[in-house]
Amino acid sequence: xxxxxxxxxxxxxxxxxxxxxxxxxxxxxxxxxxxxxxxxxxxxxxxxxxxxxxxxxxxxxxxxxxxxxxxxxxxxxxxxxxxxxxxxxxxxxxxxxxxxxxxxxxxxxxxxxxxxxxxxxxxxxxxxxxxxxxxxxxxxxxxxxxxxxxxxxxxxxxxxxxxxxxxxxxxxxxxxxxxxxxxxxxxxxxxxxxxxxxxxxxxxxxxxxxxxxxxxxxxxxxxxxxxxxxxx
Numbered sequence: 001x002x003x004x005x006x007x008x009x010x011x012x013x014x015x016x017x018x019x020x021x022x023x024x025x026x027x028x029x030x031x032x033x034x035x036x037x038x039x040x041x042x043x044x045x046x047x048x049x050x051x052x053x054x055x056x057x058x059x060x061x062x063x064x065x066x067x068x069x070x071x072x073x074x075x076x077x078x079x080x081x082x083x084x085x086x087x088x089x090x091x092x093x094x095x096x097x098x099x100x101x102x103x104x105x106x107x108x109x110x111x112x113x114x115x116x117x118x119x120x121x122x123x124x125x126x127x128x129x130x131x132x133x134x135x136x137x138x139x140x141x142x143x144x145x146x147x148x149x150x151x152x153x154x155x156x157x158x159x160x161x162x163x164x165x166x167x168x169x170x171x172x173x174x175x176x177x178x179x180x181x182x183x184x185x186x187x188x189x190x191x192x193x194x195x196x197x198x199x200x201x202x203x204x205x206x207x208x209x210x211x212x213x214x215x216x217x218x219x220x221x222x223x224x225x226x227x228x229x230x231x232x
Contacts (some may be wrong), residue, residue, distance in 0.1 A: 009080035012158035015041030025224035028185035110194035111167035120159040176202035182215030
């Protein structure tokens with residue numbers, strides 16, 4: 001029986017709950033594992049990461065306990081794509097079993113220009129406006145003081161560690177990758193998403209959907225089918 005564990009790595013501001021509803025669309029043989037980062041969800045009381053290295057190390061500790069000799073794949077959206085790439089680097093360093101496939105959505109290849117660089121330095125009102133432009137976040141979050149006071153610090157902390165990330169182009173994935181993006185996503189460009197294929201020795205497939213940065217929320221079923229078709 002082909003049974004895969006699927007590790008879902010969150011985008012900036014998201015908790016593991018962001019992927020909770022995906023399970024119903026994925027093959028019944030898939031073991032779905034949304035990874036929870038510090039400072040949100042059930043880890044709300046833990047301190048935020050200071051940099052990307054801390055985040056990768058934390059995710060590595062979580063994932064390395066789970067992989068063993070099992071087949072597994074990784075899905076990362078936006079910030080999660082960097083976590084996925086650097087997690088694989090960390091896994092290889094420890095000579096652990098590497099993923100069978102990595103799914104990457106909502107981000108240009110590492111080392112390319114980000115239109116949102118340094119926005120974590122903005123005041124809360126200007127920062128909130130920039131985040132609202134990406135779509136995917138309910139207006140209630142920005143209009144409700146309590147929700148906003150919880151959400152904005154998480155978002156700012158995540159954008160801070162993304163900005164701290166220094167891409168070192170000395171590592172190539174060995175597995176195949178699938179790159180998925182939204183056609184109206186202002187954070188990505190056709191040219192820069194195509195550069196992902198230069199970071200793997202495996203095959204690279206591309207898919208596009210109508211929608212902005214959070215197109216994944218509208219196409220969970222279709223993206224899950226891509227995952228199912230790739231694995232099964």
